[in-house]
Amino acid sequence: MFTNSWTRSKQKNTAKNTDEPAVKSKESKPVTEPKKEVPGVVPRSAGPTMCNILVLGKTGSGKTSLLNYLYGFTLPVGAGLPKTGKGLHEQILTRNGIAYHVFDTWGIEADSLPEWRKEVLGLVTARNTSMQIREWFHAVYYCFSANTARIEEAEVKEVIVPLLAMGCKVVIVLTNAEDGYKKAEKIEGMQQYLREELQKRVPFARMPEVIPVSSVAGETLGGDTIVRFGRQEVLEAARYNLTEDIAVRLPAIYKANLRAKLAAWKERSLLLLANGKISFVLNNNSAKQLIDLINYDLLNTFGAVDADGDRLEKEANAYLLLSDEKKQMDKRWRPAFRRLSYVKGYEYSKGFSLSLAKDIAAGLMRSSQSIRENLSRKVERTHKEILDSLQ
């Protein structure tokens, strides 16, 4: 289950799965055939959809039990586990065609907090800014046990607050929330403490959900049955967070991508203008060729930005479907910008009176440097104008 061969085992699963709707089984055609998209169905051909889960909290706070309860895993819990090493423990588990990449935390106690904080925050930053939604964390949980009802200030200050501050939404889970001695009071106290601390420290962030959960069924010492509860609420909160992440991050990622691609285009163009051949004839074909190249490159750059936008939108829609979100991405999610093409601004080559042509010719004869400079300025201006028009 924890091996790298989850892709293969998933394929076996799909083949065996006979009780799926007919539309889905149609998807398992040879990969060479163009895939027709069935509205309302996440394309299976893309392989298992990735769901990255980060679960935080101290040892014994009920992290593994929570994962088992939420996702139906059977991960070993409690004492007896090898307690070697610190940091993140990763594994991939597949269920119902979804590959869950679980990042569980180990040995997180007060003394190792600074080290751990760096590792976790670095990982979250790297993943949550990815151009691929499948790289993001799709659910982040922080567990506190309602048995001990202990929340260390450092856990809030060093972990939860920085996560919220960087726009990473966290579902706070109060585990062991089943009835018990003064349990309701403890839960109320924890919720209040968290609310006050977070409002004070990150007033700009939406207050995370704080949800009491009982992850383990069983019996009390007195013989009463303990029922599990809280699963729907937690999954619902995680889904809501992901929906909001998609809405907020997609336009930002799109803009960053546009800026990066335009900057690269500008670099290439300026290099070309600095080094490309420019001759000294009136109808300056070599200069025009450079401009054509630059303009063609700009067109391709727009094409690449559009293609990335299409891919992001498709991926977002797949994740929204997976989150039971009925609404797909609003077509207007992409920030608009002016698509300038500056080749028309190149006025050296045609349509001049003879005297003007002579003037220009004389100018050209003086130096091809002036042409390089003129055109480089146009590249700069075009670049700036496109960026300025970006909403």
Ligand SMILES: Nc1nc2c(ncn2[C@@H]2O[C@H](COP(=O)(O)OP(=O)(O)O)[C@@H](O)[C@H]2O)c(=O)[nH]1
């Ligand atoms: N009754 C009850 N026991 C729980 C709950 N969550 C965890 N436990 C128990 O607490 C112990 C530690 O849980 P575990 O999931 O291993 O914590 P982790 O170290 O954070 O992964 C185990 O013996 C679990 O059975 C809960 O919600 N209710």
Ligand SMILES: [Mg+2]
């Ligand atoms: Mg554990």
